[in-house]
Amino acid sequence: MTGRPNEEAASLFAEMALLMELSGADRFRVLAVARVARVLEAMPTDICDVPGARSGEDLSALVALEGIGESSARRIAEWCRTGRITDLEQLREGIPPGLIAILDLPGVGPALARSLWQNAGIVDLDGLEKAIADGRLEGIPRLGAKTIENLRQAIAERRRGAERMRLGRALPIAESIAAQVRALDGVDRVEIAGSLRRGAETIGDIDLLCVAEDGPAVARAFVTLDGVSRVLAEGSTRASVMRDEGIQVDLRIVPARAFGAALLYFTGSKQHNIALRQRAIDRGMHLNEYGLFKGPSRGAGDAQGRPVAAATEEAIYGKLDLPWIAPELREGETIAPPVPSDTLVTVEDIRADLHVHSTASDGSMEVEEIIRLARARGFHSIAVTDHSRSSVQANGLDVDRLHVHAARIRALAAQCRGVRLLAGSEVDILADGRLDYDDRTLGGLDLVVASPHAALRQSPDSATARLLCAVRHPRVHILGHPTGRLIGRRRGLEPDIRAIAAAAAATGTALEVNANSLRLDLRDAHIRIALDAGALIAINTDAHAPEQFDQLRYGILTARRGGLPADRCVNAWPARRLHAWLKDKSGEARRA
DNA sequence: GCCGTTTTCGGCCCGACTGTTTTCAGTCG
Numbered sequence: 004m005t006g007r008p009n010e011e012a013a014s015l016f017a018e019m020a021l022l023m024e025l026s027g028a029d030r031f032r033v034l035a036v037a038r039v040a041r042v043l044e045a046m047p048t049d050i051c052d053v054p055g056a057r058s059g060e061d062l063s064a065l066v067a068l069e070g071i072g073e074s075s076a077r078r079i080a081e082w083c084r085t086g087r088i089t090d091l092e093q094l095r096e097g098i099p100p101g102l103i104a105i106l107d108l109p110g111v112g113p114a115l116a117r118s119l120w121q122n123a124g125i126v127d128l129d130g131l132e133k134a135i136a137d138g139r140l141e142g143i144p145r146l147g148a149k150t151i152e153n154l155r156q157a158i159a160e161r162r163r164g165a166e167r168m169r170l171g172r173a174l175p176i177a178e179s180i181a182a183q184v185r186a187l188d189g190v191d192r193v194e195i196a197g198s199l200r201r202g203a204e205t206i207g208d209i210d211l212l213c214v215a216e217d218g219p220a221v222a223r224a225f226v227t228l229d230g231v232s233r234v235l236a237e238g239s240t241r242a243s244v245m246r247d248e249g250i251q252v253d254l255r256i257v258p259a260r261a262f263g264a265a266l267l268y269f270t271g272s273k274q275h276n277i278a279l280r281q282r283a284i285d286r287g288m289h290l291n292e293y294g295l296f297k298g299p300s301r302g303a304g305d306a307q308g309r310p311v312a313a314a315t316e317e318a319i320y321g322k323l324d325l326p327w328i329a330p331e332l333r334e335g336e337t338i339a340p341p342v343p344s345d346t347l348v349t350v351e352d353i354r355a356d357l358h359v360h361s362t363a364s365d366g367s368m369e370v371e372e373i374i375r376l377a378r379a380r381g382f383h384s385i386a387v388t389d390h391s392r393s394s395v396q397a398n399g400l401d402v403d404r405l406h407v408h409a410a411r412i413r414a415l416a417a418q419c420r421g422v423r424l425l426a427g428s429e430v431d432i433l434a435d436g437r438l439d440y441d442d443r444t445l446g447g448l449d450l451v452v453a454s455p456h457a458a459l460r461q462s463p464d465s466a467t468a469r470l471l472c473a474v475r476h477p478r479v480h481i482l483g484h485p486t487g488r489l490i491g492r493r494r495g496l497e498p499d500i501r502a503i504a505a506a507a508a509a510t511g512t513a514l515e516v517n518a519n520s521l522r523l524d525l526r527d528a529h530i531r532i533a534l535d536a537g538a539l540i541a542i543n544t545d546a547h548a549p550e551q552f553d554q555l556r557y558g559i560l561t562a563r564r565g566g567l568p569a570d571r572c573v574n575a576w577p578a579r580r581l582h583a584w585l586k587d588k589s590g591e592a593r594r595a
Numbered sequence: 596g597c598c599g600t601t602t603t604c605g606g607c608c609c610g611a612c613t614g615t616t617t618t619c620a621g622t623c624g
Contacts, residue, residue, distance in 0.1 A: 031596070074597090145616085145620080235612095290608080291609055
């Protein structure tokens with residue numbers, strides 16, 4: 004099983020929720036269906052393997068799943084048997100598909116989308132754009148000039164390709180804006196919150212939180228900063244702008260005493276907030292962005308008295324009988340993290356980079372520079388792993404060049420103090436699973452990273468067989484960027500990660516989390532599967548230039564989202580343990 | 596649509612801001 008059927012079912016339920024919204028369905032029903040989609044997505048095993056799902060005779064096992072009731076169980080069973088959901092198909096017949104793109108515009112919810120459709124006959128983005136240009140929207144109830152102008156801008160921004168932004172681009176932008184806000188009068192503290200703080204691989208907007216007493220003044224200053232292209236909202240406790248960088252930035256302004264509650268609320272995820280607030284209610288309290296309070300909520304604007312906890316996240320989690328939970332683990336329906344947050348790997352834990360390119364193939368660094376940078380970072384080991392011969396586009400090394408290169412690295416290593424320099428290779432895994440060098444050549448290296456670079460569109464079965472060959476190869480230490488995906492550009496391979504992880508655990512081969520922000524491969528969900536299977540993880544930068552060593556933090560964030568404890572990450576091991584593993588990976592894996 | 600150490604009915608997290616409104620629905624996070 005590749006795990007794909009659950010994703011397909013999840014996307015159908017997600018579509019159903021959207022269509023229900025557009026059809027004017029009760030919002031709680033919509034939420035319930037959307038929740039089914041998330042449950043299916045998060046499910047570790049094939050939904051159709053649940054007893055009764057394929058036969059459709061006894062749905063009690065499906066109904067027993069959290070969030071799935073009679074209706075959803077029936078729809079899931081129908082999908083498992085026929086690959087169709089009749090209720091969804093009926094919804095599709097009644098609602099123009101182009102409305103979903105309109106609903107997706109910022110500022111457009113189900114009510115407005117429906118109104119545009121029913122009052123103006125608009126069924127897609129092009130139609131909406133024309134109607135605005137023609138002035139056909141005037142006179143529609145509750146649709147004034149401001150709203151029409153906002154629609155026009157939202158379409159223009161969408162057309163400019165305001166897609167989700169990669170973590171590696173968004174975080175530096177956020178840090179620079181945070182510095183601008185920090186410099187404003189009356190601002191005491193600024194933190195990045197939202198999906199960026201959770202380390203999501205792509206983000207939709209930047210959320211900032213700051214401490215200040217004079218909210219309106221700070222909001223005013225924020226919306227007039229350099230780089231603001233449009234003001235979306237401005238109030239006394241929050242403001243929201245579009246920036247020249249093509250991303251929306253929301254600022255929330257709070258007093259210091261409520262900082263923890265605000266940070267918790269503004270970090271999310273939405274699901275995590277809902278779960279925490281429910282937990283508060285279960286304990287006779289209520290939670291909002293100002294704190295955790297005794298008794299039930301009495302509505303907005305009510306004086307809430309003295310909070311049970313508010314100043315720090317730790318205090319609020321504590322009063323809810325929870326340990327502090329790292330932002331990277333605040334995803335999904337369940338609160339309980341897979342591992343204690345204080346065991347998660349950190350940037351400071353990393354003592355070695357085992358995947359780096361030099362000028363011998365397509366890197367810009369001489370080996371001497373690589374050594375210097377490793378030393379500056381306090382690494383005890385660094386591996387030079389240039390490309391192999393099949394990666395012609397990357398100036399991959401044939402066997403003769405590899406011998407010369409490795410000999411030079413070894414000569415430098417002999418006189419290198421403080422850092423152990425490893426002669427390695429990033430060897431191509433060919434489409435059929437063979438490696439790009441013979442075993443004898445590979446056996447002469449200190450470290451072998453095996454990675455797929457070509458034939459990245461092969462079938463899941465072929466990809467699985469291909470990667471299994473590499474994982475089981477006795478000379479391979481690390482499976483590099485296992486899927487070859489590029490975020491937002493290339494899907495990459497879709498192998499059976501469970502099978503790969505099981506083989507990696509059995510052979511002591513580590514699976515790489517490639518820290519390059521375009522890759523982040525393995526991704527968070529795959530890391531969790533690998534850890535459950537007992538596999539080791541490597542976090543490498545795959546640096547081709549000096550500044551790319553800084554991408555390590557993106558790999559760390561991704562690994563933390565996957566629940567990686569430091570002791571399962573080979574790069575965090577002490578030198579002796581790492582080198583014992585490199586010499587005898589299966590033996591060291593058995594001891595681990 | 597889902598769910599139940601108050602429940603098989605009546606709730607469902609909570610608050611800020613906008614726009615088109617004379618008191619609030621819609622949207623967002």
